[in-house]
Amino acid sequence: MSAVNLQLDENNKLRHFLSIEGLNRDLLLRILDSAESFINITGRSVKKVPALRGRVIANIFFEHSTRTRTTFELAAKRLSADVLNLNISTSATSKGETLLDTLRNLEAMDVDMFVMRHGDSGAAHFLASHANPGVSIINAGDGQHSHPTQAMLDMFTIRSVKGDFTPLRVAIVGDILHSRVARSQIMALNTLGVSEVRVIAPRTLIPSNARESLGVHVYHDMDEGIRNVDVIIMLRLQKERMNGALLPSEHEFFQCYGLTEERLQLADDEVTVMHPGPINRGVEMATAVADGKHSVILQQVTYGIAVRMAILSMAMQPSSAGRES
């Protein structure tokens, strides 16, 4: 499929990083291994390597983000790249500039890599299919489609705690339907060969044919769904979805699907609790769980920098073809 070809060059090396779909287990493991080598840098007093010195990375965010944008920026700076931050929702497009025009203008400034978040599913694929040779696109979240760097940092976190993926049962709880994070996590977990991926939510928040289209086991009962699982990933529930036709109230969601200490007893004793952040305390999970001994939520953020360093350095093209003359 075109999505596959777009991400890899003829030697099957990373060209863009757009979605987990189309990347094989070996490549995902190489990303995790590479991230491992960057973890050490994070602990040093001088937190920089010269890997991308002289290269320019533009963070273009059409949607608000704090954590993802910041960790991408830190990752790029630790690789010694020059970083441009553009918050486009308040600049170009409000003047009517198309996404393609934005790309062309920044390319003309010799930007080597774009890290983009956009509200439309497929936006990163679109940009990648029109980018000049030598320019790489990193998807920092596109619509409801994909958020592959988040998924990879989650995989990194899981591996660092659990070691091996194959015996794991993983439950993802919350708004699967609208979640690019969930889609990417599910594809990454299945590619890495976990024993079972479960999704848990009311029917309003799960795609109608999730089992076939996403390859997951579907649960509507939280207690049943988290029984004996090794990892629980709680998704963030968007405020605007909580009081309407998708869900009656935050209260009822917490009653039925909130992760509490009592519920946590049903999972494996060594269960790991994750959340991509930011957490709605008392909606998705109780404070005691978020800050409890099973939670690795802050580690996820730390690892996010190393994983993004790995992905940026692997996807950066060796030379900016034709532009150095």
Add this chain to the structure above:
Amino acid sequence: MNASFTILNARLHDPSADMEQVTDIHIAGGEIVAIGSAPPGFNAERQIDATGKLLIPGIIDLNTRLREPGQEQKGTIISETTAAARGGVTTVICPPDTDPVIDTPAVAELIRRRAKQSAQARVLSVGALTRGLAGEHLTEMAALKSSGCIAVSNARRPVRSNLILKRAMEYAATWQIPIFVNPLDHALNNSGCAHDGRVANRLGLPGIPCSAETVAVATMLELAQETGVHLHFQQISTARAVEMLHEAQLKGVHVTADVAAHQLHLTEMDVDGFDSNCHLLPPLRTLADRDVLRQGVAGGVISAICSAHEPHEADAKLAPFPSTEPGISALETLLPLTLRLVDEKLIDLPRAISLLTSGPAEIAGLASGSISVGTDADLCLIDLDREWRFAADKMLSAGHNTPFDGWEFKGYVTHTFFEGRMTWSES
């Protein structure tokens, strides 16, 4: 302007008479003056050897957006009727969602005049069902009919309530005007841009469930039965809609249906990779839906295949999938996609021809769609055996938005005549 022609030795197929013969056709003054031997003293200025070729009535397309007036960056009456001629189409029927909307005789007249000056095909309008297509006030349908509108429609815009829809049906039935509907429940459609199925779920594309169509079909069928209006369903996309229409037709409700040619060949799978040329409304659905649509075409529930022609400028498709505009520039692939159904043994050649000519003529209440002496010489000459490759960059439409670039087709239009004028011949 109207030269005289003799088309020699053509395999003439008239679907209205279900008749086929190898013969000569003589054209003068815009009309067919004789079939068989020439009238005494007739001397054609031009003779066309049609040996081995099929001659059919010009194709009638029930749904063509010419984009004029209002969206000339996408297409004009000249550009799109030129594309029609290349596709063997001699009559195009335009929905009312132009700018301005075709909701008064004045706008209908404007389009008619503009077409008269420049068009390479007959341009007929569908009038608006409600003023400004706003779904609230009925249009002056009797006047629209008098000014040549062959039907009324609210295109893809919502009618505010079922009460208004019912009254519109009653009023249209009063003047014996058919209503063309694009069945769509706008609330269920939500902000969807692809079929709510496997592919959209995987790609995170907001889904359009089948119920967005079928709920509207069910409602409209009930109202059609109650009001007795002729309701024509345009571009249905779901298996369930075919079943419901079949049941209604068996009960004697006056309902007809067409399908867009691309819905018979593509499915939701073609959206994979975020191909914006497959961003359509209604969306491409499952293989199972496609197969039932095909059965509907073969079995007679669906009596016309249309192009659902929607040309776009390049920029309209150059964006992330959900932000692109839906539609295909489809006039030039209508006939080859329909002939492909014959090659695939779904339907026979006479059925294919009727789906493009006499079928739509009957729906639209037109006298055309046949070949007989004294009628307008609207004709399409086809080399059925010719294999060719369709190329988007060679399209005559102003819009090159097609998912069929590079497809191999069999059956090529060599000449088109509209009112006795040769509007297309390969040079």
